[in-house]
Amino acid sequence: xxxxxxxxxxxxxxxxxxxxxxxxxxxxxxxxxxxxxxxxxxxxxxxxxxxxxxxxxxxxxxxxxxxxxxxxxxxxxxxxxxxxxxxxxxxxxxxxxxxxxxxxxxxxxxxxxxxxxxxxxxxxxxxxxxxxxxxxxxxxxxxxxxxxxxx
Amino acid sequence: xxxxxxxxxxxxxxxxxxxxxxxxxxxxxxxxxxxxxxxxxxxxxxxxxxxxxxxxxxxxxxxxxxxxxxxxxxxxxxxxxxxxxxxxxxxxxxxxxxxxxxxxxxxxxxxxxxxxxxxxxxxxxxxxxxxxxxxxxxxxxxxxxxxxxxxxxxxxxxxxxxxxxxxxxxxxxxxxxxxxxxxxxxxxxxxxxxxxxxxxxxxxxxxxxxxxxxxxxxxxxxxxxxxxxxxxxxxxxxxxxxxxxxxxxxxxxxxxxxxxxxxxxxxxxxxxxxxxxxxxxxxxxxxxxxxxxxxxxxxxxxxxxxxxxxxxxxxxxxxxxxxxxxxxxxxxxxxxxxxxxxxxxxxxxxxxxxxxxxxxxxxxxxxxxxxxxxxxxxxxxxxxxxxxxxx
Amino acid sequence: xxxxxxxxxxxxxxxxxxxxxxxxxxxxxxxxxxxxxxxxxxxxxxxxxxxxxxxxxxxxxxxxxxxxxxxxxxxxxxxxxxxxxxxxxxxxxxxxxxxxxxxxxxxxxxxxxxxxxxxxxxxxxxxxxxxxxxxxxxxxxxxxxxxxxxxxxxxxxxxxxxx
Numbered sequence: 001x002x003x004x005x006x007x008x009x010x011x012x013x014x015x016x017x018x019x020x021x022x023x024x025x026x027x028x029x030x031x032x033x034x035x036x037x038x039x040x041x042x043x044x045x046x047x048x049x050x051x052x053x054x055x056x057x058x059x060x061x062x063x064x065x066x067x068x069x070x071x072x073x074x075x076x077x078x079x080x081x082x083x084x085x086x087x088x089x090x091x092x093x094x095x096x097x098x099x100x101x102x103x104x105x106x107x108x109x110x111x112x113x114x115x116x117x118x119x120x121x122x123x124x125x126x127x128x129x130x131x132x133x134x135x136x137x138x139x140x141x142x143x144x145x146x147x148x149x150x151x
Numbered sequence: 152x153x154x155x156x157x158x159x160x161x162x163x164x165x166x167x168x169x170x171x172x173x174x175x176x177x178x179x180x181x182x183x184x185x186x187x188x189x190x191x192x193x194x195x196x197x198x199x200x201x202x203x204x205x206x207x208x209x210x211x212x213x214x215x216x217x218x219x220x221x222x223x224x225x226x227x228x229x230x231x232x233x234x235x236x237x238x239x240x241x242x243x244x245x246x247x248x249x250x251x252x253x254x255x256x257x258x259x260x261x262x263x264x265x266x267x268x269x270x271x272x273x274x275x276x277x278x279x280x281x282x283x284x285x286x287x288x289x290x291x292x293x294x295x296x297x298x299x300x301x302x303x304x305x306x307x308x309x310x311x312x313x314x315x316x317x318x319x320x321x322x323x324x325x326x327x328x329x330x331x332x333x334x335x336x337x338x339x340x341x342x343x344x345x346x347x348x349x350x351x352x353x354x355x356x357x358x359x360x361x362x363x364x365x366x367x368x369x370x371x372x373x374x375x376x377x378x379x380x381x382x383x384x385x386x387x388x389x390x391x392x393x394x395x396x397x398x399x400x401x402x403x404x405x406x407x408x409x410x411x412x413x414x415x416x417x418x419x420x421x422x423x424x425x426x427x428x429x430x431x432x433x434x435x436x437x438x439x440x441x442x443x444x445x446x447x448x449x450x451x452x453x454x455x456x457x458x459x460x461x462x463x464x465x466x467x468x469x470x471x472x473x474x475x476x477x478x479x480x481x482x483x484x485x486x487x488x489x490x491x492x493x494x495x496x497x498x499x500x501x502x503x504x505x506x507x508x509x510x511x512x513x514x515x516x517x518x519x520x521x522x523x524x525x526x527x528x529x530x531x532x533x534x535x536x537x538x539x540x541x542x
Numbered sequence: 543x544x545x546x547x548x549x550x551x552x553x554x555x556x557x558x559x560x561x562x563x564x565x566x567x568x569x570x571x572x573x574x575x576x577x578x579x580x581x582x583x584x585x586x587x588x589x590x591x592x593x594x595x596x597x598x599x600x601x602x603x604x605x606x607x608x609x610x611x612x613x614x615x616x617x618x619x620x621x622x623x624x625x626x627x628x629x630x631x632x633x634x635x636x637x638x639x640x641x642x643x644x645x646x647x648x649x650x651x652x653x654x655x656x657x658x659x660x661x662x663x664x665x666x667x668x669x670x671x672x673x674x675x676x677x678x679x680x681x682x683x684x685x686x687x688x689x690x691x692x693x694x695x696x697x698x699x700x701x702x703x704x705x
Contacts, residue, residue, distance in 0.1 A: 014636050016638030017277065
């Protein structure tokens with residue numbers, strides 16, 4: 001088909017569709033507690049001896065139901081890992097460069113991903129102690145915690 | 152001729168409740184309902200599962216790679232896993248893949264999961280995006296078309312065709328009323344067939360809302376095991392005899408080519424030595440996306456001619472108590488969480504063989520049952536299950 | 543606990559996913575769309591083995607699996623083989639906006655078509671009760687054309703020319 005190749009060109013297209021996502025009973029309780037009480041909730045698996053934050057309906061390791069095992073964890077913890085976001089895309093929570101960190105809150109066994117504002121991005125360190133700053137405007141998502149800052 | 156390395160059986164299945172509204176659970180939580188029920192049904196724990204197969208319609212909830220974050224609910228942590236997405240046939244393809252993976256010896260026990268949360272996305276929009284973006288996408292209206300209805304009307308006349316489609320629809324509803332998991336349970340009455348159709352909103356041509364499948368949220372999980380494991384677990388098996396998939400080129404909607412339903416049935420029956428499917432098969436769980444297609448496809452799946460399939464509907468042969476029950480579950484017109492739907496057909500056929508269908512268990516003994524999947528551009532997957540272990 | 547569940551606020555996140563895309567036409571659809579855009583010509587390709595037209599054209603014959611390199615121009619006039627009247631308002635995939643209903647889709651055997659290759663597009667009518675099989679119809683091209691489906695506005699009925 002070599003004689004036809006000059007006919008190829010590119011068409012601009014788009015795929016646009018409305019959708020919705022239901023957090024479910026467990027996810028909703030977590031978000032509502034963040035929004036209305038500025039509390040961070042997790043669930044505890046006694047079998048695996050682990051506290052999961054954000055909470056989940058069942059333990060991902062042993063499958064035990066956890067929805068009756070709510071615990072409150074501290075709004076402060078330690079950075080277990082981080083990355084610096086340097087590229088810009090629509091829908092990002094803020095202008096790059098910024099730090100996204102994995103934060104293990106005091107009382108939790110799993111790490112939560114969130115924004116870390118430590119002034120200069122060069123200041124970010126694994127092991128650094130940080131605390132949550134709650135948003136002044138209530139939201140129906142994880143951004144009820146506006147960001148984490150050094151303790 | 153296909154040959155299996157070893158026998159494979161379905162030893163358990165589970166389903167979430169099917170509904171248009173499942174706001175109280177997120178996706179992994181809804182899947183979890185089906186997985187827990189399947190494990191209980193098979194009397195197994197997660198430790199017995201080697202591999203998790205996961206599937207749904209691509210992007211129907213507008214989220215990417217659901218298999219990744221569904222591990223929370225599907226029990227896939229630390230296990231082998233495969234994601235499959237073949238459109239409407241996804242659920243049936245999951246069953247075929249599970250059969251292949253166990254028959255080959257690669258895995259002993261497989262948990263196959265199909266799900267969909269149609270409330271979260273846009274079903275017709277999603278199907279429209281399957282069409283060729285260079286031409287068809289701007290013209291497609293999801294899976295909604297009146298052409299299937301028109302075909303039946305052309306052949307059998309308006310009066311007889313309309314009554315047959317609504318009779319079929321009403322029988323499906325009578326079945327769904329017996330199935331506690333079913334989504335649309337409408338209490339349709341045979342004496343009001345005409346009024347029910349006339350009062351239903353038109354979708355495309357002669358296709359009305361009442362004829363069309365529902366948009367459901369739901370998940371289905373089915374456990375497949377090797378013959379050795381069936382023995383070790385002392386399981387109640389429904390054996391997978393064989394399966395056949397027939398695809399078709401995208402734009403060949405018109406013309407005289409053989410339907411994929413008939414093509415699949417001919418191949419499958421030839422291998423199984425089935426000469427008279429209506430007599431040699433006891434039950435059929437058919438993926439019927441609309442009552443019109445249900446009426447039309449029954450003929451091709453059973454290799455019937457003329458109006459034989461219509462007569463089966465008119466004579467009540469396809470009811471739960473009938474000589475050839477079709478969709479004792481209520482079928483797809485009652486419940487349609489698309490990525491789960493074709494796996495539900497397989498699960499329901501297996502439940503009838505295993506005698507675990509509860510209120511919608513057919514009265515006769517089911518020795519051989521058939522389940523179909525539908526998707527893409529009228530693709531077909533057909534699976535044959537049996538009570539007796541294949542040779 | 544059961545009371546709390548009943549009254550619990552359930553969070554839902556509502557969004558529209560909108561992804562810009564770029565599609566390569568490839569040489570075969572490229573030629574079809576180029577002819578449509580530049581010359582208002584409808585080009586089908588023709589299987590060298592079975593002689594069947596394909597419209598829109600594809601690289602290989604869907605039935606014979608052989609490469610298709612011959613091209614024929616088909617006239618923008620033909621006969622309605624089938625049609626669908628759409629009452630269900632679905633979203634336009636380009637915008638996410640709901641489409642206006644009812645509208646009519648049709649499959650037209652353009653004059654001179656060999657085999658099964660009906661041309662799929664909209665049938666623009668002021669009164670859907672006029673729509674039937676066998677109608678003689680003509681392609682209405684858009685004033686501005688970009689090499690897309692929308693280069694054709696749809697078919698329109700040729701009045702007084704029933705077949």
